[in-house]
Amino acid sequence: MPSKIPRTRIQKKNHETILEAALDVFSRHGFRGATLDQIALASGLSKPNLLYYFPSKVSIHRALLERLMTNWLDPLYKLNANGDPVEEILAYVLRKLDMAREYPRESRLFANEIVQGAPNIADQIEGELKALVDDKAQVIKGWSEAGRIANVDPYHLIFSIWATTQHYADFDAQVRKIIETDGSSHFDDAGVFLNRMFRRMLAPDI
Amino acid sequence: MPSKIPRTRIQKKNHETILEAALDVFSRHGFRGATLDQIALASGLSKPNLLYYFPSKVSIHRALLERLMTNWLDPLYKLNANGDPVEEILAYVLRKLDMAREYPRESRLFANEIVQGAPNIADQIEGELKALVDDKAQVIKGWSEAGRIANVDPYHLIFSIWATTQHYADFDAQVRKIIETDGSSHFDDAGVFLNRMFRRMLAPDI
DNA sequence: CCTCACTTTGACCAAATGGTCAAGACCACG
DNA sequence: CGTGGTCTTGACCATTTGGTCAAAGTGAGG
Known part of the structure; x- marks a missing residue:
């Protein structure tokens, strides 16, 4: 063995x-x-x-989730507290969108797991994922309070970034049936859309 | 029988x-x-x-999906071409968020189905769902071209609304583990966040 | 080229699961 | 009431599925 x-x-x-x-x-x-x-x-x-x-079967599944978690968190990990706030967050959005484009299987793996209550990765979500999110949420909160970006709830901002980017991987079947497009050019359109969307919402209040 | x-x-x-x-x-x-x-x-x-x-088992599943589809589409159906553009879209966002709050099981049912390639509702997505989305996308495109809202891709706008609202139902397990909150008050916070988010992004270009 | 640990597999098993069936229980209605 | 259709179920079945095991095959170091 x-x-x-x-x-x-x-x-x-x-x-x-x-x-x-x-x-x-x-x-x-x-x-x-x-x-x-x-x-x-x-x-x-x-x-x-x-x-x-x-x-066992479940051990394969767990090994997979564990192995992929680090890469999965990497885009958020790279968010740099010392960079330009708006550009940092936009770069994060694009990194996440690229992940959805390049690694849709990984995205769907996590989606499947979480939709069903995260029975196998509750620990990792409560552990490293939460720790990372808490950390970066503090950074964003700092930017927000300093008036360098609009006043937004950092947690819901992060959720909205996850939701909008992963949507293109997780719900690909639906997206594809609604936007009839050959190839995956809708990822490019999504990039343009999300860029404008988040840039607008982050623009500092006067 | x-x-x-x-x-x-x-x-x-x-x-x-x-x-x-x-x-x-x-x-x-x-x-x-x-x-x-x-x-x-x-x-x-x-x-x-x-x-x-x-x-059969699959017939139960199909009956369920069929029965729920109408209610599921209702919030978008109610989007009124003759209303105030920004307020119509914001009202749609809130209706969707309320659906996620009140009917998380329905949301997860569809999420499960679509993540796995929509094997049982491909027809309905390509049929009534696509028809409705195409219709409302035209309405939004009209508003956009008339300068009554910002210039946005209507399809990706709709996707972003689906993604951000359904996220709170579909990925509830994750949300709950990251925002430690008793009760479901994060839906209220999400409502505030999404309202500001979409209001900002829809504000007409000058 | 031999040996011993590492690797591979055919045959097998028990449990779970979707589905069937015949017989019995129940209900509405004349 | 009694009768014919409606409803319910215990027993059963074939298949699928996660997992085991003993035996056979393979490879690397001495």
């Missing part, structure tokens, strides 16, 4: 392969909707082999 | 009971995650009895 940390070349490779396949399957069907057989098929490994590397 | 349209008193009552229970279960676990046993338990009926009223 391989230990939690992969040691050998083969273990590294297969761990990777499994998580990649699992991302595909879990993000499309949710935890309950995904089956080990699907993941096995997608990864090119046999089902017992999956369970040689991970002790 | 009862026909598609319930006739007798008992059929009406049980149809209702089943759909109510199914809403609870499907919205919490998604289609695949929900089981007939759970719905049976929640409705107080036996599993075979469920299948006496509906031919």
